[in-house]
Amino acid sequence: MILVGLTGGVATGKSTVAKMFARCGARTIDADALARLVVEPGKPAWRAILAAFGRQVLNDDRTLDRAALGEIVFRNRVKLRRLERIIHPRVARAQAQLTAAIARATPNAVIVYEVPLLFEAGVDRRVDRTVVVTADRETQIVRLKRRNGFTRAEALRRIRSQLPMRQKIAAADYVLDGTTPRSRLFTQVKRLYRELQRLA
Structure with a gap:
């Protein structure tokens, strides 16, 4: 088994590459997805977030209003770190359990763990290889405006809340350009997958 950490900047194409690896x-x-599970209403992380940020971050059905929470934390690094301290350890435990279950069922599996804050949260120390998906800043902004309805200022806040791309690239074992045409990108992913299979 090999555990591969897949990351990149916001809106660089991580999920697209993850789907290609799955193919x-x-x-x-x-x-x-794990983060959404651990903050379901009534769970310990949900209660901790409610205590830290108040009822203003809840929807009428008691689920987290992710947009409202994002507005708070992406304007204030201290609050962002507080939220991360609540969520990250619980996500790490869930990921470790899933990884162990996959490894038991398929000992030679290539497991790709898609995690936006791979380096920021120290997850890179728990994986065997790292893959960074890149995109230029203007592409990120355009994608965030189209996908999330962000203003340029909101998009820049999200981008700047993460480690600079050049540092992620420097720390990565492999780098993929998320602006590459899909067919060519898939060819690159297939080639990388075969290499990872040999290491599993």
């Missing part, structure tokens, strides 16, 4: 046969784990 090749990799097992994928999505940190954002």
Whole structure:
């Protein structure tokens, strides 16, 4: 088994690359999906977030209003770190359990763990290889405006809340350009998957 950390900047194409790895046969784990699970109403992380940020971050059905929470934390690094301290350890435990289950069932699996804050949260120390998906800043801004309805200022706040791209690239074992045409990008992912299979 090999555990591969897949990351990049916001809106660089991480999820697209994760889907391509899955098409090749990799097992994928999505940190954002795990984060949504651990903050379901009534769970310990949900209660901790409510205590830290108040009822203003809840929807009428008691689920987290992710947009409202984002407005708070992406304007204030201290509050962002507080939120990360609540969520990250719980996501790490869930990921470790999933990884162990996959490894038991498929000992030679290539497991791709898609995690936006791979380096920022120290997850790179718990994986065997790292892959960074890049895109130029203007592409990120355009994608965030189109996908999330952000203003340019909001998009820049999200981008700047993460480690600069050049530092992620310097720390990565492999780098993929998320602006590459899909067919060519898939060819690159297939080639990388075969290499990772040999290491599994």
